[in-house]
Amino acid sequence: MIRLKRRNTAWLIAMGLLIGFALLAAPVSAAVQISLLGAFAVAVIASMIELGPERETLLEVLHRAPVRRRITPQAREAAERAASRAGFFNRGGLVLLDIGLIAMQTGVDGLAMRRTRNISKDDDGVRPFITLFVDHEEADRQAVIRYEIYNQLGDEQYVHEMKTYLREGELKLLADHHLPLAGNTSIDGNGDWDLRVYVDNNLIGMHNLMLSPSVNERRRRLSGEEEFGESLDQRRRNLRDAVIVDEIEEPETTQLKDLLQQPSTTSRRGLSRNRR
DSSP, X not given: XXXXXXXTHHHHHHHHHXXXXXXXXXXXXXXXXXXXXXXXHHHHHHHHEEETTTTEEHXXXXXXXXXXXXXXXXXXXXXXXXXXXXXXXXXXXXXXXXXXEEEEEEETTEXXXXXXXXXXXXXXXXXXXXXXXXXXXXXXXEEEEEEEEEOTTSOEEEEEEEEEEEOSEEEXXXXXXXXXXXXXXXXXXXXXXXEEEEETTEEEXXXXXXXXXXXXXXXXXXXXXXXXXXXHHHHHXXXXXXXXXXXXXXXXXXXXXXXXHSOOOSSOOSBOOOOO
C-alpha cells in the first residue's frame, strides 16, 4: 500500500531551494544537474511514500535498522506469535527488544537468580521482564505494562499490572511481583506455559516457557506415594542432598542487570552446587 505523507514537506522545500540555488548560482555540467535532481527525487520518495503493511517510510526503516538488529531471537519469536494471534501491533514507536523470565532459588550461598525458559517447583519464584526501545513519538508518557502467565491447561496463574514512565531509548522493565513456585499447591503438573505481555492493552509478545515438577514431587511419583503440600522448610530438607541442574552457573557477584543483558538459553548445562 502506498500513501503520501505531508509531515516532511518543510524540509523537502528547504532542500529543493538549496538545490535550485546551487544550480542557478554557478554553471554546472549536465551530469551534476542530473545527480542533484536525482538526489532530490530520492529524498521525496523516501520521506513521503509509505510502503508495506507497517506503513513506515523508507527513512523510518533506515532509522530503525540499528534498533532491529538488537532484537533477540526470543523477542522476535514472541512478537511474531503476538502478531499472529492479535493482529499487527501498529505502534512503530515501541519495539520489543527482549523478553524472558528471572527465576529465583535459595541455596547455601543465599538467593541465586538466573535467566531461563525452564522453571520448576524447586524455584522459589519467577518474575517476567521485557526490554523495550521507546522512540521519541512514544516517549515522555505513562504506560500500563501487563504480564500474564498461563499454565499448560490455559488457566491463568499470574497477572500483574504496573505503570511505568516511558523514556526515550532502551527501557528494561522487570515485574514488581513474582509468581511463587516452591510450596505453591495451586500449581501442579508440568508442560508448556505462556507468558503474555501487553502495553496499554495491546499484546506485544507471547513467550513460551516450560514448567517441570520439583525433585521431591518426582521422587514421590516414582515411588507411588501420594503427594501432599509441603512447606518451604520441608522442601529445603528434601533437597539437601539433591543435585539441581542449572542452565547458567552464576558467580556470587551476579547482579540482576547482568541477567537481563544475558542471552537466554534453552538447554540446561552443568551441575550446580548442592541446594539446601
